[in-house]
Amino acid sequence: MEQQMIPKKTFAVMGALDGFSGILQVFAATYLGGSILILLGQAAIPISMVISSIWLHTQYTNSQYFGAGIVTFGLIIVLGPNLSLAASNLQAIDFLDLETSNSFAWALVMILSCIPMCLSSVYKEKHLGEAEMDAIYLNGWVAIYQFIICLPLTIPIAMLGSPSVSPSELPSNLWNGFRCYLGHNSIYEEPYPDDCSRAPVYVTIYLFFNILYNILIIFILKFGSSNILYLAMTIMVPLGNVAFTFPFMPGHEPLASKDIFGLILIMLGLFVYRFFGELISKTMRSTRAQLFQECFDDEDILKRRTGEHSSELTEALIASSEPNERDIRVVQI
Template identity: 30%
Template sequence: MSNNDKEKQPLLSSINSDENNGANIKIVEPVPWYSKIKNSMSKETITILIYVVLYVCSGVINSVLLKKVMNKFTNYAFFLSQLTNFGYVPIFGAVTAYKIFFTNDIPKETRDFPTRKFAIMGALDAITGFFVVIGGVSTSGPLQQLLNQAIIPVTMITSFFFLKERYSFIQLGGALVIIGGVITSLIPSLVGGSGGNKPFWNFFYLLSVIPGSFSNVYKVVGFQAVDDMDVWYLQYWDSLYQSIFGIFLFPINNWLPPPATIKFNQILPFMKEGAECLAGINTILPSYYTYPNGTESFTVNSCTYDPKAALICDDCHNAWIAIILYMSINIVYNIFILLVLKHAGATVYSIANTLRLPLTNIAFSIPFIMGAAVSPFSPLSVAGLVIILVGLGGYRVGSMVKQKKDAAAASGQVKVIPSYGPAGMDNVMPVQKQFIEPKSQAHLRNSFFGKLGIAVPEAKYRAANNNNYGDV
């Protein structure tokens, strides 16, 4: 081949020519980005993504339906609290009975577990649910979601004193930011109220995080020796004791302002009216006065449909449908909690739970979903949401870093620390920190499964993975 021919030949053509001594170099086409993602998606990864998406979606729907149910039973919050407590007892009881008599899922060792521990857990969850439902009827949906995040710093405080847990500066910083976000979220309510929010009931709802945090800590202490507690068995006893203890909370309503006021001699008529509301019958209705000329007007003490009014009229139409939908999606939602924890772990669950917060607040602001109970965002609400998300992110990062350090120490690494000997002589001694083997994933999944419908921080689940009370 002449020099002129070589100059005219394409640059890559000579690669496959005979002058390369038979060498054959194959040109590789670049792989599209979507093909790389597809090739990296294993069946297990796809399954986890499906579970996470379904968990987030069912969680948003669960929160929306809970607020809709609260709106239906605005005047019968205590009845709603008892209804949601007792409503789960036959469901969990039927499944538990089937497992005991027809399967080996609940062995005798599990049935011999002291029920007094279930009673303590049920009592704490009953108090938590009381504050949530009673305070929730006058707390908007978005504010409920933001106030729920306060359980993280409160649980950290209770764990510090009762479990001797210590936290990193990143975790502490994240918790402080969350507190700042909660305070910011409460400002619109304090300066005049918005979306039906009333300061007294907002703080009443916020108090639910205190017994909730004690419940989280007790689950770490009371169930640490259980290797594989069946979740249906646990929830049956929890809901049963929660229902029993919930009955004895009604005297508190004697001193609460409307619409939660229930005098001691009114409890039976009140429960009857709550049952009628469940059946779709309205009891508290607007009162009219008819003038001689035939015109009508509201009486002075008549109820109104204004969420800011002292006495709100009943809106019990299709209340029983709302209850059934809520309880059904609530069970589905908690099933996906278990699936995400089982297949993806607490870290992915925490990320999904953080993502669920803004999506839920967006849902509460859509008129098509919430109707007349829509809660549009105020600038301070948006600011509170952003601050809490930043705090949650910092807390998650701090928890992950601390978890890695604990895991590295548990793997047998030796930590060298200075030790000061007699006569001022400095010695360097290797100290091996002793760790207990982590528990099984089944223990992580089942033992510390929280009360249905109440969000809990992922730290509770990670705590179950270390008997030395790790990251709580």
């Protein structure tokens, strides 16, 4: 098959980019709240557009810029209070305070994670356009190389964590994590004892949706583009706020009207970006075709009318050229 002829280094590059992006996002998610994570993740939109224009030489229409602007406006409406809070927090940062400065640093890490993520998406888009490839086949090989590349990175990453884990403690730490996935506690001491009773359910559900999510991303890149992918992912902003209204979510709060209005604007922006230009083009083509047909019909009518007038004129000329009886008598005399 054609997909089996693709060099495995292609999947290795995809796995490396996805792995680096995932590691940075896991670190950021540990120290940042859910709403700010969703906000910072929207940096992927301009980053993706810049990378696509440089690498794939993508050119954008006015309707696409307009659609992206509507999406941005919807995000500002939804995240306005969060932006104000983030600005006030930024002014209050004490860079000598380790925890506060770390929070600011992890926000930058989250933004930086969008760079390898967008590079991976554009790279996949490029190679999906060059060869016919099954989404599950691609996702499987990318996952294998992602695991191979990220496994040795666990050593420095564990040492950077809080609390840090030394290389000698890493094997037991990984083993205890696996036991927790199976539902067995390993730490019983206060203040943070294990509670792994529901871990198998939650982790398995996460893995299922994560695999489904990655497969759907491949389909979007295959039949769309990386720009459409990240514009579509902006829907997570208002939907994330909806999810935080559920009572079982940590820090849940009621749904605000701005979330509903922002969701409508984001959906409108996505429609304008994806379909408005095509609708305008189709409408203009249809209008030109209709005008051409009307002109053709008018020309045909004009030809028929001209033909009728020409026939009448010809008959009149013939009639005028034929001698009448008076002329004949004159000639005879």
